Amino acid sequence: MGYRINRRKFLGTSAAAAAGTVASGLGGAASASPPGTSARAAGLAPEEGVGPFRKLVIRGGTLIDGTGAAPRGPVDIVVTDNRISQIRDVRDADRNRPPHDADHEVDATGMFVTPGFVDLHVHAGGPPKNALRYPYKLWLAHGVTTVRGVQLASNAHSVAERELSDRNEVVAPRIVNYQRPGAEWGQGPVNNADSARAWVQWARDNGVDGIKIRSGDHMRPDIMAALMDEARRRQLGTVAHLDQRGVEQMNAIQAARLGLGTVTHFYGHFESMLRPGEQLFPDDYNYSDEQVRFSQVADWVNKIHPVGGSQWRAYLDEQLQLGTVFDPTFNIYVASRDVVRMRTAEWHETYTLPSLWEFFRPSNDAHGSYYWDWGTEVETAWKKYYEVWFQLVRDYHEMGGRITTGSDSGFIYQTYGFAYIMELEMLRESGLDPLAVITAATRNGAKTIYEPMGIDDPPIGTVERGKLADILVVPGDPTANQSLDEWERRGGGFKSLYGTGHERVNPETGELERVGGIRWTIKNGVVYDAPSLLADVAAEVEEAKAAGGQA
Numbered sequence: 413m414g415y416r417i418n419r420r421k422f423l424g425t426s427a428a429a430a431a432g433t434v435a436s437g438l439g440g441a442a443s444a445s446p447p448g449t450s451a452r453a454a455g456l457a458p459e460e461g462v463g464p465f466r467k468l469v470i471r472g473g474t475l476i477d478g479t480g481a482a483p484r485g486p487v488d489i490v491v492t493d494n495r496i497s498q499i500r501d502v503r504d505a506d507r508n509r510p511p512h513d514a515d516h517e518v519d520a521t522g523m524f525v526t527p528g529f530v531d532l533h534v535h536a537g538g539p540p541k542n543a544l545r546y547p548y549k550l551w552l553a554h555g556v557t558t559v560r561g562v563q564l565a566s567n568a569h570s571v572a573e574r575e576l577s578d579r580n581e582v583v584a585p586r587i588v589n590y591q592r593p594g595a596e597w598g599q600g601p602v603n604n605a606d607s608a609r610a611w612v613q614w615a616r617d618n619g620v621d622g623i624k625i626r627s628g629d630h631m632r633p634d635i636m637a638a639l640m641d642e643a644r645r646r647q648l649g650t651v652a653h654l655d656q657r658g659v660e661q662m663n664a665i666q667a668a669r670l671g672l673g674t675v676t677h678f679y680g681h682f683e684s685m686l687r688p689g690e691q692l693f694p695d696d697y698n699y700s701d702e703q704v705r706f707s708q709v710a711d712w713v714n715k716i717h718p719v720g721g722s723q724w725r726a727y728l729d730e731q732l733q734l735g736t737v738f739d740p741t742f743n744i745y746v747a748s749r750d751v752v753r754m755r756t757a758e759w760h761e762t763y764t765l766p767s768l769w770e771f772f773r774p775s776n777d778a779h780g781s782y783y784w785d786w787g788t789e790v791e792t793a794w795k796k797y798y799e800v801w802f803q804l805v806r807d808y809h810e811m812g813g814r815i816t817t818g819s820d821s822g823f824i825y826q827t828y829g830f831a832y833i834m835e836l837e838m839l840r841e842s843g844l845d846p847l848a849v850i851t852a853a854t855r856n857g858a859k860t861i862y863e864p865m866g867i868d869d870p871p872i873g874t875v876e877r878g879k880l881a882d883i884l885v886v887p888g889d890p891t892a893n894q895s896l897d898e899w900e901r902r903g904g905g906f907k908s909l910y911g912t913g914h915e916r917v918n919p920e921t922g923e924l925e926r927v928g929g930i931r932w933t934i935k936n937g938v939v940y941d942a943p944s945l946l947a948d949v950a951a952e953v954e955e956a957k958a959a960g961g962q963a
């Protein structure tokens with residue numbers, strides 16, 4: 413297959429921008445399209461995308477459709493008015509094959525095509541970290557075409573941004589708006605079952621798509637029960653972070669029995685399997701001391717019923733019967749097992765804003781910046797903890813449970829977009845096969861968003877006829893394994909999706925080269941040039957450093 417495409421050029425663009433040699437069409441936060449102004453007007457910078465089109469054709473790629481089906485290709489994908497209207501097998505390389513009436517063509521020859529990714533756990537930063545436009549571009553550049561904000565920003569702001577995105581008037585993924593109980597309704601705290609139900613009704617009427625519950629936020633079990641019951645009646649989704657302040661009263665299985673949709677992070681799972689008589693927290697535990705709080709997490713697994721044993725299976729089996737979704741967000745804790753790796757990740761210098769970097773550094777004030785004195789013992793404990801957590805997720809997946817992808821980036825040295833790709837790598841590490849990882853990232857995320865609304869067949873999440881055009885074109889095969897003899901197609905598996913690409917030695921030339929990086933991200937029918945998005949972010953970071961004098 414002719415695969416001498418110029419992948420290095422894509423990365424060269426961002427490197428040049430980082431060096432300040434490429435003029436940016438936009439300038440960071442100032443790049444926001446004013447409300448009501450269509451970003452689809454002619455003459456805009458390449459990172460703002462082109463389209464949507466009456467007829468768009470993506471030619472010659474190998475399709476990984478998100479259903480778990482084997483890759484197949486080459487295919488031509490025809491998009492008519494933002495809907496996938498045809499997927500045509502290309503039996504020969506006839507350059508003049510129809511359709512001939514496309515307004516725009518994407519040449520995916522030798523490349524791979526997947527559905528856009530769905531990130532089910534995001535926050536967009538805000539002061540003092542970053543403006544919203546910064547994560548938007550990094551998400552799109554890493555193939556994330558839908559984000560579930562839990563929360564993204566305030567309700568009013570999230571609703572406004574969601575509408576701009578739906579109209580393609582801002583360079584951003586699709587936005588799903590989950591909010592916390594009591595958010596912005598101005599009628600006092602949600603502190604009993606009645607106020608919980610009233611808030612859910614208010615939320616439904618004010619553009620909220622679902623509820624993010626954090627069990628420690630004064631959430632007594634009766635309040636949580638009312639929230640989840642009312643959410644189900646009003647067709648809102650639910651996701652819970654069952655934190656250590658509330659988990660004694662409500663663990664993951666108890667929440668699931670009350671109708672919880674998604675368990676995010678690991679909180680609540682292991683507490684559901686605690687051996688009788690075990691004390692969850694050590695004597696000197698203080699939740700407000702984040703180094704203590706995060707360093708003792710790994711000890712939980714010493715207090716549970718045997719890993720893989722009958723109680724373990726019974727726990728997962730009941731979750732499966734209840735239809736609970738596990739959204740592990742493995743990546744957001746990865747600094748806990750190797751803080752140096754995340755502090756020195758190769759993308760920070762070019763793509764991490766100095767204000768975000770400042771937030772990441774060890775601190776008493778910034779949430780998640782808990783590694784004040786993080787040594788070998790605690791990292792070792794976390795490495796062992798990850799093994800048990802991986803097994804929980806793998807076992808649930810193998811039993812038929814739904815696993816999804818969430819990044820939670822903007823904390824703990826995890827920069828938006830890059831962290832999402834790391835989540836794919838870590839799902840692979842947990843034991844899901846590469847196609848299952850793609851399905852977790854695409855169809856599973858879409859179903860989890862749409863099912864609470866009563867929609868079993870979501871309009872996004874797979875590349876199939878009738879779906880909306882959220883499609884990625886990537887140079888390397890993200891699912892590639894070592895049995896492929898066309899080494900040039902591999903590009904490092906999921907590493908081919910990082911904006912910084914994958915470094916390797918070219919066996920033909922002996923030269924070191926960078927390959928990969930997503931080539932095009934198509935969201936809602938608009939074609940974004942991913943390297944241009946990255947170049948724009950690099951320029952913004954460069955400007956911020958120059959302005960602030962900070963590295």
Ligand SMILES: [Zn+2]
Nearest residue numbers: 533535562820
């Ligand atoms: Zn979060």
